[in-house]
Amino acid sequence: MKKANAVILGLIGILICSCQESKVESSEIASSEKSEMLFEKGHKVPNDKFVGNVYQAILSDEGTRVSNVTFEPNGRTNWHNHPGGQTLLVTDGVGYHQEEGKPVQIIKKGDVIKIGKNVKHWHGGTADQAMTHIAVSIDHEKNPSQWFEPVSEEEYKVK
């Protein structure tokens, strides 16, 4: 083998290597896009009950309401409760949940949060991370959520 051929072999090795690197990147992007789109994102909700950018799609609403909710970073609900109770299933990202009188919990993809009847609470993304959850609001038709004041900047800061 000539010296020039050996150099070409080296360059081909590096070239194949670069191609595989870009494959990894596009695979990660595709996976992230797929993850965001597990269920319908829905429409931005008005800011009378929420702070920041929050999207909701109602997936079913037959007595119990099942909705898909996405909080952009800094987006959160006002304080509220559910007379029938609620279960949150986090399908993507990282966020916060707090029940009145208790510390803020960090919640993430795969977590299941059960909220008792009439427990005042709020939930949302963190200051720099989005969070998506399915919300199962039990017996929502007969006993809809009650809404209270926004979460203050002081309450939103995790101690």
Add this chain to the structure above:
Amino acid sequence: MKKANAVILGLIGILICSCQESKVESSEIASSEKSEMLFEKGHKVPNDKFVGNVYQAILSDEGTRVSNVTFEPNGRTNWHNHPGGQTLLVTDGVGYHQEEGKPVQIIKKGDVIKIGKNVKHWHGGTADQAMTHIAVSIDHEKNPSQWFEPVSEEEYKVK
């Protein structure tokens, strides 16, 4: 550069390339494991109401039951109904759903299936693919599911 050095450069190029290739593989495995483990898998359910290997974890059960159900290929429910209705949210894989008197539907990750009150139906994986869904069984405490006969091999075959 000597011929020997150039050959070494070539071999280093191929070596770096092989390392990156194995990185890609482990990243894909991690992603697949993560996907399977979005919510707790639970325990294998007995075969009095199901055919094949089916796993269930009850995530919450306050009036409305929220459960995570995984059907291995060929696994399926018997025919049954829900007096309060049910919503299925497919979080992974590909499977079948059929309401009595209607054709078999192919259902996949991201699909939401609403089943009316007392509608007789069955759901499961395909013959060669697993399927995982969250099942929201509305008002399950007061009105639990009613179970009927297994899905025959003839019914299970998609026409």
